[in-house]
Amino acid sequence: MTTLTAASFRVDRYQKRALMAGGVSAAIFVALAAAPYLLDPAITSSWIKLFYLITLATMWNLLAGYAGMVSVGQQAYIGLGAYGVFVFNDLGFDAYSSALIASIAVGAIALPLSFVAFRLRGGYFAIGTWVIAEAVRQIIIRFDELGAGRGRSISTYTGDPVFRNLFTYWLALGILALALIVTFYLLRSRMGIALQSIRDNEVAARALGINVSRTKRIVFTIAAMGASLAGSVICIQAIGVASPNQIFSVSYSAFMIFMVLIGGIGTIEGPIVGAVIYFVMDFYFSQLGLWYLVVLGLLAILVTLFLPKGIWGAIHERFNISLFPVGHRIVPIADHIPTKVLSNADV
Amino acid sequence: MIFLNALIQGILLGGLFAMAALGLSIAFGVLRVVNLAHGEIMTLGAYLAYLSLSALGLNVWMSLLIVVPAMGVVGYWVQRLMLQRALRLSELSPLLVTFGLAIMIPNALVEVFSNNKKPLPTGDLAVQSITIVDGITVGVLPLLTLVVAVVLIAGMQLFLARTKMGRYMRAAADDSDTLRLMGIDYRKVYAFAMAIAFGIAALAGVFFGIRQGGVTPFDGQLTVLFAFEAVIIGGLGSLWGTLAGGIVLGVAHSLAGQISPDLPLLVGNLVFLAILVFRPTGIVRSKVAA
Numbered sequence: 001m002t003t004l005t006a007a008s009f010r011v012d013r014y015q016k017r018a019l020m021a022g023g024v025s026a027a028i029f030v031a032l033a034a035a036p037y038l039l040d041p042a043i044t045s046s047w048i049k050l051f052y053l054i055t056l057a058t059m060w061n062l063l064a065g066y067a068g069m070v071s072v073g074q075q076a077y078i079g080l081g082a083y084g085v086f087v088f089n090d091l092g093f094d095a096y097s098s099a100l101i102a103s104i105a106v107g108a109i110a111l112p113l114s115f116v117a118f119r120l121r122g123g124y125f126a127i128g129t130w131v132i133a134e135a136v137r138q139i140i141i142r143f144d145e146l147g148a149g150r151g152r153s154i155s156t157y158t159g160d161p162v163f164r165n166l167f168t169y170w171l172a173l174g175i176l177a178l179a180l181i182v183t184f185y186l187l188r189s190r191m192g193i194a195l196q197s198i199r200d201n202e203v204a205a206r207a208l209g210i211n212v213s214r215t216k217r218i219v220f221t222i223a224a225m226g227a228s229l230a231g232s233v234i235c236i237q238a239i240g241v242a243s244p245n246q247i248f249s250v251s252y253s254a255f256m257i258f259m260v261l262i263g264g265i266g267t268i269e270g271p272i273v274g275a276v277i278y279f280v281m282d283f284y285f286s287q288l289g290l291w292y293l294v295v296l297g298l299l300a301i302l303v304t305l306f307l308p309k310g311i312w313g314a315i316h317e318r319f320n321i322s323l324f325p326v327g328h329r330i331v332p333i334a335d336h337i338p339t340k341v342l343s344n345a346d347v
Numbered sequence: 348m349i350f351l352n353a354l355i356q357g358i359l360l361g362g363l364f365a366m367a368a369l370g371l372s373i374a375f376g377v378l379r380v381v382n383l384a385h386g387e388i389m390t391l392g393a394y395l396a397y398l399s400l401s402a403l404g405l406n407v408w409m410s411l412l413i414v415v416p417a418m419g420v421v422g423y424w425v426q427r428l429m430l431q432r433a434l435r436l437s438e439l440s441p442l443l444v445t446f447g448l449a450i451m452i453p454n455a456l457v458e459v460f461s462n463n464k465k466p467l468p469t470g471d472l473a474v475q476s477i478t479i480v481d482g483i484t485v486g487v488l489p490l491l492t493l494v495v496a497v498v499l500i501a502g503m504q505l506f507l508a509r510t511k512m513g514r515y516m517r518a519a520a521d522d523s524d525t526l527r528l529m530g531i532d533y534r535k536v537y538a539f540a541m542a543i544a545f546g547i548a549a550l551a552g553v554f555f556g557i558r559q560g561g562v563t564p565f566d567g568q569l570t571v572l573f574a575f576e577a578v579i580i581g582g583l584g585s586l587w588g589t590l591a592g593g594i595v596l597g598v599a600h601s602l603a604g605q606i607s608p609d610l611p612l613l614v615g616n617l618v619f620l621a622i623l624v625f626r627p628t629g630i631v632r633s634k635v636a637a
Contacts (some may be wrong), residue, residue, distance in 0.1 A: 070442050116620050119627040120579070123381020123442050127575040128623065131616050134572060139612035198579070251567060254450045261443060290454035299449035304443045305432050 009332055013188070014325035021324050029177050035165055045165040048237050050279045051172035052230040053259065055179045057271035057278075059226035060256035065266035066192070068199040069217045070122075071328025072253040073129025076136045077224040079248040080106045081231030082241050083140055085154060090145075095154055096171050099232030100275055103225045104250060110224030114217045130250065137248035151247075153240030168236050175229045182222065187326040191215060199266075251293070258300050268324040273312045348482040353601045355483060361577075361597030362493025363554060365590040367570050368577035369499055370548035370588045373585035375578070377520045379440045380430055384448035386571025390564065391452055392418050392549025393556035398467040407469050415546045416555060422545025426538040449567070456564035467553065473560075476534060492554050496593070499547060500586050505579055516540050539561040576619040582629025591631050595622075 036044045057075070064070045084102025087340060089095055113132055120128040141149045157164070186192055194215050197205040206212050231247065241247045255278065263274025285292045316322055371385050372608035382388070392414050399410035425448075433440035475487040507513040515536045518526045523533040554571055556562035573596065581592025596615055622630070 064439065068439070070439055072446065116623055119623040122438060123375075123383070124575070124579060124583070126381065126383065126442060126446075127572070127579075130618075131572055131576065131619055135613060135616040135620065138616065142613075251450070254446070257443060257446060265439075290457050293454040294451045294458075297447040297449075297454075301429065301444050301447035302451070304440050304447070305429060305436070308436050308440065 009330045012329050012331045014329070016326070017325050018188070020198065024181070029173065032173055033170065036169055041162060041165055044169055045237075048165075048169055048172045048233065050275065051169075051176040052233045053255070054275040055172075055176050055226055055230045055233075056252070056256050057259035057263070057275045058179050058183055058268075059223045059230075060253075061260045061267075061271040062186070062219055062226075063223045064257075065260060065270075066195045066199060067216050068202070069216065069220065070207050071117075071125045071129040072126045072224075072250060072257075073117075073131070073133035074223070074227045074256060075248050075250060075252040076129070076133035077110060078104050078231035078234065078252055079133075079137060079140065079229035079244065080109065081228030082235035082247045084228065085232050085235045086146060086152060086241075089154055089156060095157055095236050096167060099171060099175075099229060099236065102232055103228040105223055106228035107221050107225040110161075110221045111217065113163060113224075114220045117220070118213060118216065130253075132248070133248060137244055140243050140248075145246075147241070151241040151243045154236070157239060164239075168233065171236065172233045175226075175233060179226050179229075180268075182226075184324055184326070186219075186222070187268070192326055193219070195219065201287060254293070254296070254300075257297050260310075261300050261303050264311055264312035264314075264316070265308075267310075267312050267316065267322070268326065269316075269322065270310050272311040274310065277311075294347055349605065350602075352483050353605045354598060355485065356489070357598030357601030358594050359489035359493050359597070360486065360601055361542065361590075361594030362489065362496040363551070363558060363593070364573050364577045364596050365593030366492065366496040366499065366547070366551040366554060368432045368581075368589045368593055369496070369503070369586065370544035370546075370551065371574050372578050372581075372586055373503065373540060373547070374544040376584050376586075377409070378426075378430075378434070378537050379520075380434070380541075381445070382544070383442060383445040383571065384444040384452065384567075385445075385574055386567030386569065387449050388418065388422075388545055388548040388567075388568040389454035389552030389555060389570050389574075390456065390562060390563075391421075392552035393467065393562035393566070394456060394460065394465065395549065396467055396556065397460075397562060400467065407553065411550060411553060414549050418549035419542040419546035423538045423542040425545070426541035427534065430541070431534055431537065446483055447453045449571070453564040453567055460564065462563060464559075464563050466561040467556040469557055473557065492558070496549075497552070499550075500590055503543075503586055505513065512536070512539060547558075578616065580619060580622050580629060582631040585631050588629055588631030592629065595630065 001298070026165060032047075035047075056078075060071070061072060063074075081099070081102050084105055085095055085098045087105075088098035088101045093101060117125060117128050117132060146152060187195070194205065194210045197208065197210060198212055198215060202212055221238050235241055259274035260277045261274070262277055263272065264270025281292075281296075285295070288295075303310060309317065365375050367389060370388070371382060374380050374382050374385075394406060395414045395417060396410040399405045399413050401405065403413075405413070429444050431596075433444045469488065472491075473488055476484045476489070477487065478484045507517055515526065515531055516534075516539070518529075518531075519533045519536045519540075523537075526533045526536070551574075552562070552566075552570070555566065561567070577592040577596050578589055579592065581588030581590065582596050596618065599618040600611040600615050605611040
């Protein structure tokens with residue numbers, strides 16, 4: 001075995017591949033943004049759902065897959081994002097700006113809530129977030145001006161249905177792009193490394209000088225803001241909320257978990273794959289009624305037990321590809337020993 | 348007097364919450380599994396009772412002789428076939444598996460039994476009450492629930508302290524590898540603990556159904572939160588703490604109900620969150636580190 005010295009190796013962050021991924025993704029997003037001009041509006045407006053599903057899955061994955069926080073209470077922020085649209089729309093902002101302002105407000109609510117939620121760990125954290133979501137719903141329905149328990153609709157809104165769908169489409173697409181960009185850069189930053197070390201071993205991470213609770217708090221807040229934006233899109237697309245029980249429903253958590261697990265937890269690509277699979281399944285099987293949810297739950301269990309890395313994880317393991325590289329690898333510098341490239345299984 | 352009456356009703360309601368929480372407390376104490384499907388197991392128990400009522404013509408109390416052992420067997424095999432594997436994979440896996448169950452069960456129940464409330468009649472027991480003094484009346488059924496909860500907790504404590512299986516369970520909670528070196532298959536011990544947890548959950552589900560006048564498929568989403576709140580308020584890993592937590596929650600619900608009938612759930616949740624902030628270890632100091 002050759003001795004490894006610092007001088008003969010360098011750490012590679014896949015800069016080239018990251019740039020390429022960025023370029024290709026940018027091209028895809030431009031194409032998607034132009035799609036409503038080329039395709040039937042009915043087709044493109046059905047993609048709105050796909051966009052917010054990917055956003056939700058990406059945000060839940062950031063929480064659970066990278067920071068180790070399994071939350072079943074993200075519906076709190078989905079609901080707040082939806083109701084935030086009403087609040088800021090009533091104050092005179094248009095529905096789309098309201099979505100963005102609401103996400104900042106939700107971030108400001110989620111940050112202090114994290115102090116409550118972080119009192120609990122593991123499974124009890126999951127339940128704590130669920131209780132918070134229930135409490136938020138029970139508080140919201142006490143406001144008559146928000147429709148109390150009946151839900152309500154957006155009061156001032158673009159009249160023309162074509163433009164309405166178009167703007168909502170771009171809003172959903174923009175939010176998705178933002179969610180992916182934030183996640184990608186966050187994970188490539190120092191904090192991304194900190195996060196993964198927290199997920200793998202919190203005590204060891206703390207011993208290495210990582211400020212564990214601050215890092216988790218930041219992720220918790222970002223994930224809440226992402227869920228809020230998705231919630232706003234859901235509300236704007238439906239021009240309102242049919243019932244608070246539906247927008248604050250724990251089934252949103254079930255869908256997020258399902259998408260992330262099927263696709264592959266702890267990868268950037270996984271939630272995208274999972275969301276596409278869920279979107280297609282939902283399209284074809286939702287007429288099965290509630291049996292469909294039973295199958296979803298069963299699939300989630302089977303994947304957890306027998307394919308714990310999900311579909312993308314299995315592909316990655318088999319072919320060693322990753323579209324959005326956030327890992328590190330060590331490569332020998334040319335004029336030294338030309339041994340094989342050591343990879344840290346580039347997460 | 349109204350306040351005192353509400354306090355007493357709250358304590359009695361606490362008995363129900365404690366019973367609901369007991370199975371959860373056992374599963375966490377022995378296996379460190381947080382069962383997100385706990386509420387659904389309760390609901391499933393209540394539906395089994397309804398089935399034995401309608402199909403076999405039993406009364407509710409007789410049906411418990413079928414329901415509790417049957418759910419115990421279910422718990423044993425859920426642990427052996429699913430959770431045991433999940434426990435080896437990662438910390439998150441058991442959570443995800445139980446959440447999967449929590450999604451499957453109520454939706455399947457709707458498809459099989461519809462959304463309508465299925466009755467669990469107990470004859471005139473449901474309306475019987477004892478008047479202690481003027482203005483304070485105690486229902487027989489809530490009193491019975493509290494007594495059963497206390498007996499179950501005392502029995503479980505004795506079981507853990509005195510019997511061989513109880514000792515194995517405490518040993519498995521502390522160090523399953525060493526237990527294995529002693530020639531005990533810890534997987535069976537775990538599964539047995541889960542069987543007890545499921546059995547008690549089913550019992551609690553039947554009591555909850557009786558109190559509510561019947562059972563509906565999504566009851567579990569409500570009861571799972573009550574149960575978890577009681578466990579955490581009481582302090583993780585302490586069975587008597589779970590009783591105390593249930594009573595705190597019950598009193599909070601009952602007092603809030605005096606102010607407005609739509610407040611109990613919100614106040615219960617807020618009391619829980621406040622206790623998390625100010626006394627995160629729970630009100631009873633636990634002997635087991637969480």
